[in-house]
Amino acid sequence: MEEQINNQSLNKREKRLLMRQQEQQERLHSARRRKIKKISIVVLATALLAAGIIFLTGKSSLSENQNNENRDGGTPKIEINPAEYDFGDISMAAGVAKKIFEIKNAGNGDLRIDGIWTSCHCTTAVLKVGDKNSPEFGMGTNLPFWSEKISAGESGYLEVFFDPAYHGPQGIGSAVRIVYLSTNDPENKQSKILLNANITP
Template sequence: TRHDFGSIPQGQVATAEITVRNTGQGALKIEAVSTSCGCTSARVEPTTIPPGGEGRLLIRYDSGLHPDSGPVRRYIYIASNDPDEPEVEVIITADVQEPTS
């Protein structure tokens, strides 16, 4: 799974919401959500998704926490009780633009 924020001005906070679906037969329990960088935070609500149900992955990327502009790629890791995919990786990308003066 991936999400592209597109072009964002340096210093801007970008947010996104991705639907998380439970296609399994049992309740999907989100055990942990971690990110590859302090500039990115994420959480899944609710942390238990019933069979056939949906939740939301809420993502926040703060481009102001890095001085560089240009393309960026960050990772979100979601650990759950899913026996087939105990960890899912979500890639987020953005093209951070230098501020105009």
């Protein structure tokens, strides 16, 4: 009888010891998880900081190169022909309309186009200089390391695509869209092309 009581009390002690060990293990696991989480946050923050520094360094060195080009080789001057275009009545059923605009460098230094974007997703643009085509640009397009040079006296050609059916029936009626170009022309850092259309079914 005494042996049974001792065995039962030993079992209780063992249970308590087991519970303590489990609590300690849980605390250790919890501490490890917190430590791993902190390390992950530090690594992520460091990666984001490094990416930001690389982005800013690349952008500033690009601007510096452009400024050096201008200092050494004259001043660029952008001329867009035509600067405005009216598609007139354009049917949704007719499909995508296209217009080509001449982007001329009328200055005596290299003209650099370092950004193109549009005012609406229904409008996109591609710049052609010589035998090179840019990526297709649209609303919200941001390619920080893309740029294209047009030498003094030379021209590039901007192909603009307008999809009258993009917005569906609610897009019927008068439409005004804008294509923007970011340049190193000191007189015209942001150039615009204005597009008008009257969308019909």
